[in-house]
Amino acid sequence: MAAEPAGTTTSVEAILAATRAVIAEQGPGKVTMSAIASAAGVSRPTLYRWFPTKDHVLAALSDYESRLFETRLQALVDAERTPARRLDAALRFLVTYLDGLMGPNPIAADPAFALANLAASLGPQTTTFARLVGDALDRVPAVQAGRLTRDQAADILMRLAISNYLLPHPDQEELVANIRGFAGLPRRSITRAAG
Template identity: 30%
Template sequence: MRSGDDLLLRAIASELPDDDQTADRILSAAYQQAEDFGLRRFTMDDVARRVGLSRVTIYRYFPKKDQLMNALLMRELRRFLTRADAVIDAQPTPEAKLVEGLLFCLGFLRGHRLLTRLLRTEPELILPHLTTRAGAVVTAARSWIARHVRAEVAAGRLALPDQDIDMLCELLVRTVISLVITPETVLPVDSPDGQRRLVELYLRPLVASLRPPA
C-alpha cells in the first residue's frame, strides 16, 4: 500500500466512533478554540472550559495535546474527502468530475476558516506542512485523485498510461496548494463566472485530450 493511501485510510478510520458524542463535542470545541485563538495559544484547559467538561474527561479521550490536534486534523481531512468524493461521484463525465471536483476543492480550502486563519496569523506553524515539509500531504492528495482517474481509465472513459496518472494528479495537487497558500491571484477562482471561464479555457480541453479515440 502506498503511503498516500495509508494516510487517507487513517483519516477515515482514526477518528473516534461517530456515535461517541463526548469525543465529537471535544473535537468541535477544539476546532472552535483553534479557530478563535490559533494553535500557539491552544491548551487542553481551554478546550475543557469551552466544552464544559473536566480536564480528566478530556485526557481520558486525548491523553496529549498532540493526540487531540491529530484527531482534529484527521476529522477535518475526513470531512473534506467525504464531501469531495460525493461531488465527484455525482458527475456523469470525466470532464465534469475534474471540473466540479477541482472547483469544490478550491472553494472548500480557500474558504476553510481555520486554515485561512492559520495562514494569516500563524504562517510559521502551517506553511512548512504545505511547502518544504508537504511531502505527505502531496502524496496523500495525489493518491486520492489518482484513484478517481484510474477508475475512469478502467471504465474506458479516459485513455492515459498508468505511469502518467500520478504526474497529472500531482500537477493538480500543486496547483491547488499554490492557490490556497497564496490567495492573491489574477485567476478569477473566487468568481463563479470566472471559474467557468477558466474551466472552458483550460480544464475541458485537457480532459477531452485524454478521451479514448471514438
C-alpha cells in the same frame, strides 16, 4: 485516540473541528485543552477522555482533515455520472475546500504550523484526489497526450489549490474557469452542483 463507542463520533468530530478553529485563531502553540473544550462545547473531562494531551488532539486533527477531504470529495464525484462532470465538480472543490476546512487565514496565527500542515497533507490528498477522480483525469490535455500521468495531473491541481489558498485569486470564479480550461473542460461549469 481511544476507540470510539457508538454515538460518540459527533463529539470527537466537534472536538477536532473546534481544535482547527482555535488553532486558526490562536496558533497551535497557544492552544490549551481548556480552549479546545470550550470551543467544542464539551467538558474538560470529556476532552481528556478522548485526548489525553494536546499532542494527541493535534495528531488526530491531521487524520480528521484527511477523512473530511476524502468524504467530501467522494460525495461530489459520486453525484456525477460522467468523467467530465466528475472532474468539473472536483476542480471546484479543490478551489474552495481549504477555506472551509482551515478558515480564511490560519497562516497569520502560526505560519510555520500552517505551512507544515499543508505540506504534510499534500501527498495523501493528492493520492486521494487521483484515486477518486480516476479516469476523469484522462480529460486533462497533457494526460491525453501522454506528457503527464493522472497522478502528476492530480499533483499539479492540488498545488494550484494550495497556492490559491495562500495567495487567493481576486475572482474565484475566474480561477475555477481558468483551471477548467487547463484541465480540458469548457470554462463554464458543466456540473449541476457547481452551477
